[in-house]
Amino acid sequence: MTINIQIDSEHLEKLAYIGQQTHNDPSTLLSQEIDRQYQQLQIQTATSGVEELFWSTEAHSYITKQSDLFDTMLPELIEQYAGRYVLFEDGKVIDVDVDEDVLLDRVWETDLVRDRIAKYNSIFCHLVPLEGKVNA
Template sequence: MTDREIIERIESLSVEEQDNLFELIRKRRSPQSGGFANEQRRTEIAEVGERLRQAVKMGTAQSFDNVEDLKLYLQANSEDEIDYIDRDGNPLTYHIKDLYPTEESYDYVTSQGKIFDTCLPDLVSKYAGEYVVFEDGRVIDNDLDEDVLLDRVWQTEFAISRRDRYHGIFCELVPEVLNA
């Protein structure tokens, strides 16, 4: 089996199955089970390296100019707050939940975002560089132009039902694959 075939098989697993697989590999490589600590560490580094390579390839990797910015990022609770710089250069901090009119709309968007991230490898292969209206692992519609897409979808029965319940629909840009 080639490395690519192994990666494709792993990517076809759910996130939970992937986590279980990584944990099983870590346990089997531990000194207590007859493996060597050096080998375990090399495996962990290789796994992190592969995840980083995939994140860069998908355009989802974080980049920092210096260690201090990285430390600040790691200390921040990204689920609770988000920082922006407005056009005038003024820092703005929002509590993410405050950006949504209801708890239900916040839950809808965050759950769709997690599903979107899980489906990203497949989405990139089909919709790289396009905006997609997405729900529960399924692309409802897509277009290169977000405004055109939203205008087309906004008056459909799908959008009307989500608009009434969640005050919106989930639309996201699928990143283009970087040449690795």
């Protein structure tokens, strides 16, 4: 299906400029933007409902990213931290302890934790299993 869309001159100039800079034709740029917004709405829809009571879309993305990185690094984490809790951020272990409460008490007033709580109402603190496989 094809439809005609009217674009005002200001947006047409911006579209032409973006096309020149990215070496894409206007229809490709518009299609990419439509796809991007569609994906955002799909994520929002998927995270709405029960999850929304606890996490914003940003928090959900943050936790998903940290969880995926944790899973990717799981073999290395098991080698070094098996059976201990880790405060994990962007592929790095920030702190570790055998007792989750002790770990959280120790890190609670750090700038990193304050920032993550302010931004996402969340941090990524997780028990490293004694053994396991990466979640597929």
